[in-house]
Amino acid sequence: MSDAPRSHEAARVRIAQLVPELNEHARLYYVEDAPRIPDVEYDRLFRELEELEAAWPDLRRLDSPTWRVGGPPLPAFTPFRHPTPMLSLQNTYAEAEVVEFEARVKRFLGAAPGEGLEYVVEPKLDGLAVELVYRDGVLESAGTRGDGEVGEDVTSNVRTIRNVPLALAPGDGPAPSVAAIRGEIVLPRDGFARLNERRVAEGLPAFVNPRNAAAGTIRQLDPRIAASRPLEFYAHSAGLLEGASFGRQSEFLGMVLRWGFRVPAGWTLARGVGEVLEALRALEARRDALPYEIDGAVIKVDRLSLQADLGFVSRSPRWAVAFKYPPGQVTTRVRDIAVQVGRTGALTPVAVLEPVAVGGVTVSRATLHNEQELRRKDVRVGDRVTIQRAGDVIPEVVAVVPEEGREARPQFEFPNRCPVCGAPAEREPGEVAIRCTNGLSCPAQLRTALRHFASRRALDIEGLGEKLAEQLVERGVVRGVADLYALDPQTLASLERMADLSAGNLMAQIERSRGAPLHRVLVALGIRHVGEATAKVLASRFGDMDRLVAASLEELEAVPDVGPVVARSIYSFFHHPENLATLALLRDRGVKMEGESKQAPPAATLAGLTFVITGTLGGMSREQVKEAIEARGGKVTGSVSRKTDYVVVGSDPGSKADRARELAVPVLDEAGLARVLAEGPEVSRGG
Ligand code: IVH
Numbered sequence: 001m002s003d004a005p006r007s008h009e010a011a012r013v014r015i016a017q018l019v020p021e022l023n024e025h026a027r028l029y030y031v032e033d034a035p036r037i038p039d040v041e042y043d044r045l046f047r048e049l050e051e052l053e054a055a056w057p058d059l060r061r062l063d064s065p066t067w068r069v070g071g072p073p074l075p076a077f078t079p080f081r082h083p084t085p086m087l088s089l090q091n092t093y094a095e096a097e098v099v100e101f102e103a104r105v106k107r108f109l110g111a112a113p114g115e116g117l118e119y120v121v122e123p124k125l126d127g128l129a130v131e132l133v134y135r136d137g138v139l140e141s142a143g144t145r146g147d148g149e150v151g152e153d154v155t156s157n158v159r160t161i162r163n164v165p166l167a168l169a170p171g172d173g174p175a176p177s178v179a180a181i182r183g184e185i186v187l188p189r190d191g192f193a194r195l196n197e198r199r200v201a202e203g204l205p206a207f208v209n210p211r212n213a214a215a216g217t218i219r220q221l222d223p224r225i226a227a228s229r230p231l232e233f234y235a236h237s238a239g240l241l242e243g244a245s246f247g248r249q250s251e252f253l254g255m256v257l258r259w260g261f262r263v264p265a266g267w268t269l270a271r272g273v274g275e276v277l278e279a280l281r282a283l284e285a286r287r288d289a290l291p292y293e294i295d296g297a298v299i300k301v302d303r304l305s306l307q308a309d310l311g312f313v314s315r316s317p318r319w320a321v322a323f324k325y326p327p328g329q330v331t332t333r334v335r336d337i338a339v340q341v342g343r344t345g346a347l348t349p350v351a352v353l354e355p356v357a358v359g360g361v362t363v364s365r366a367t368l369h370n371e372q373e374l375r376r377k378d379v380r381v382g383d384r385v386t387i388q389r390a391g392d393v394i395p396e397v398v399a400v401v402p403e404e405g406r407e408a409r410p411q412f413e414f415p416n417r418c419p420v421c422g423a424p425a426e427r428e429p430g431e432v433a434i435r436c437t438n439g440l441s442c443p444a445q446l447r448t449a450l451r452h453f454a455s456r457r458a459l460d461i462e463g464l465g466e467k468l469a470e471q472l473v474e475r476g477v478v479r480g481v482a483d484l485y486a487l488d489p490q491t492l493a494s495l496e497r498m499a500d501l502s503a504g505n506l507m508a509q510i511e512r513s514r515g516a517p518l519h520r521v522l523v524a525l526g527i528r529h530v531g532e533a534t535a536k537v538l539a540s541r542f543g544d545m546d547r548l549v550a551a552s553l554e555e556l557e558a559v560p561d562v563g564p565v566v567a568r569s570i571y572s573f574f575h576h577p578e579n580l581a582t583l584a585l586l587r588d589r590g591v592k593m594e595g596e597s598k599q600a601p602p603a604a605t606l607a608g609l610t611f612v613i614t615g616t617l618g619g620m621s622r623e624q625v626k627e628a629i630e631a632r633g634g635k636v637t638g639s640v641s642r643k644t645d646y647v648v649v650g651s652d653p654g655s656k657a658d659r660a661r662e663l664a665v666p667v668l669d670e671a672g673l674a675r676v677l678a679e680g681p682e683v684s685r686g687g
Contacts (some may be wrong), residue, residue, distance in 0.1 A: 011056050015064075018049045022065045023167055027260045030163040063138045063167035067159040070223030077221070080143025080153040082131055083180050083240035087148060087315050089298065089322040095277055098299065100641070101321045102273040105301060107642075108310055108318060116272030118302040120249045121279035122236060123264040124322055126295040127184030128215045131239050132158065137168040137175025144218065148315070157218050160227035161185065165260035180239030181256060186292040187214040191230035201404075209330055210293055232292070235261040248302045265290065269302065280323055287325065296324040329388040331401055332356035334381055337368070337412050339419045341444035343452050343526055345435035347415070347425055349374045351385065351397050358389045366395040370432050371414045380409040420444035439578065440480055447473045449526055453481045457532050458524035459513040462621045463506045471495050481524070482582050484510055485589035501651070508618050514589075517596040518545060521586075527573045529566040537561055538570070545583065545593040549574045604633030605680035610643055611636050614657055615650030617670055628677055640665060645681070648673050 005011045025042055029035040035042075046065065053060045060066065092098055102117075111117060129145040142158035144151035158164055168175050187195070192210040199207070207213035217229050235256045238246075246252045253263045266283055270276045276299055283297050301307050301319040310318040336352040349368040356363055366387045368374045379385060379400055389395040400406070418425050418436035420443055427434045440446045447469045454464035461484075472478040477491055487510065492503040516524075519539035523532055530538070541559050542548040551574075556567035573579055587593065611629050613622050613636060620628070625648060626636045640647055640659040647660035648668045660667050668676060676682065 482585035606634030615653035
């Protein structure tokens with residue numbers, strides 16, 4: 001029991017000693033990981049302060065650590081207006097885009113090409129963005145980002161976060177009159193795991209990821225909830241500052257560290273784009289070793305004066321960019337398990353999910369691969385599962401998240417009939433997949449066969465998408481792939497969502513595909529084990545379809561890269577009456593199926609030039625335009641910038657055409673494109 005001061009004044013004096021002392025110890029403990037006094041000593045001082053405040057409530061200072069335990073629940077959050085707007089960052093997903101960013105910065109600043117500007121590379125914390133406002137060095141209020149102008153006032157919750165300074169640690173000079181510090185609230189991995197364990201034990205739903213847990217906690221009206229969870233705050237940028245200044249981002253990080261904040265661990269100063277890329281790679285390598293989740297890195301021009309010169313475009317700064325890592329794993333819940341039928345009749349189980357964002361894309365389905373995998377992972381409807389999506393790969397279910405009570409859910413029963421046509425589904429000996437036995441008489445198989453036939457690497461018939469393939473099959477217009485070559489414009493135009501114009505375009509695309517080289521036809525036929533590479537080898541070895549059809553097993557096996565399994569697959573494909581009938585029909589309907597004549601590659605007339613293609617081109621598919629440009633040494637990119645040399649505009653162009661006009665980038669129509677392909681770039685762009 002401490003001997004409590006008997007006068008108001010004595011209490012005030014004692015509180016004025018205790019508060020900074022306790023705050024300093026909290027900083028040493030939570031920010032520096034270097035406590036100087038034992039926990040019991042801290043607790044004793046803390047209790048003394050609590051008792052004084054209980055006796056003289058008017059003496060409870062705003063920076064008192066007793067706020068950390070969380071006050072009474074709020075009736076509602078009040079709006080929080082940011083002193084200056086909180087903006088966001090442009091995202092990049094590839095190193096090439098970072099190189100472009102750096103080049104853009106230098107171009108804007110008029111820097112010499114070889115000049116290496118300095119950048120700070122920081123981890124991009126995957127948390128909840130907030131702004132903390134300190135007046136005369138004391139935390140006055142804190143707000144969520146909201147729409148960037150107005151968020152929610154979450155001061156009571158933020159005060160409970162142990163590593164948030166309630167008062168700025170005294171630096172060299174007086175405390176700034178206003179300091180708005182921005183950063184992220186995160187829940188470190190270990191704290192997240194403990195929190196979820198506790199929740200599951202209590203029969204509560206687990207949080208999906210640390211970010212959601214942090215956000216969910218800050219949005220609670222009862223601050224005691226936040227106080228009970230191990231949230232942390234990391235400062236990364238400045239809002240309004242009065243009475244303090246810095247000349248570089250790297251100085252800012254040092255300054256806030258002295259004020260008692262934590263900053264994202266592992267930030268580096270990099271000179272020039274080479275060092276920036278190195279820093280990005282180093283950070284990614286360390287990613288899993290960090291105590292909290294990061295979803296990328298932020299690259300910032302170090303010098304504030306240069307930041308000011310660069311300014312902003314719409315709602316993001318020109319002086320910084322986010323580099324997003326390929327998405328990792330997220331968890332979500334399985335609403336249902338569907339079974340799809342693919343081109344080869346394979347039955348593929350697919351988890352239908354509660355939609356979840358993975359790397360900027362919302363995912364609502366993920367593959368379970370096959371019946372064996374489904375059984376091995378034992379995924380059941382209602383389960384929480386981890387899913388991943390790496391690059392362009394289809395999202396897949398990785399594993400079930402263990403949960404109380406999941407055993408009670410029924411196991412999934414795999415169908416023994418095709419869910420589309422009802423034919424028996426069987427597994428051939430030595431195979432993993434269970435397949436529908438109905439061949440192209442199964443609408444699902446025909447539909448996917450059509451899609452495959454028209455796909456880019458096959459006959460590249462632009463406009464023949466999922467929906468159209470479905471209609472063609474459903475209406476009975478197409479009963480086999482060769483029926484595509486018997487379509488007439490009237491029938492096409494009568495289909496849903498098919499305007500005359502697009503029917504015309506589609507007819508032109510189909511017409512063009514009649515002349516496709518042999519290897520593309522081989523890919524299109526969907527012979528098992530025959531992808532683009534094998535198709536090319538076969539085409540160059542046999543020269544035309546007839547010779548390939550007539551090839552013996554031995555001849556096929558003699559082809560480089562064709563093993564016995566592949567040879568057998570090709571051989572049996574060409575000995576199946578139905579397939580031979582398809583080939584005969586294709587030929588009757590004008591599909592040539594000839595090898596490519598060996599032409600010399602075109603000269604590199606477009607070397608160093610960058611093209612963007614937008615809209616629909618009647619005569620050539622986009623893929624063909626791209627190939628033609630690339631064959632001549634040019635590059636095709638997805639977005640128009642000042643660096644773009646030409647924008648190729650077809651009919652129904654997108655916003656890229658507007659952007660081209662805005663930036664005064666030359667525009668090519670189909671005729672212009674043909675000219676540039678034949679004769680090289682037009683002379684002198686002027687300016
Ligand atoms: S600087 C003008 N630095 O990412 C915006 N932001 O996608 C300056 N974030 O709104 C932000 N880590 O909430 C910055 N080291 C970091 C960051 C970071 C995470 C968040 C921040 C921002 C969002 C942009």
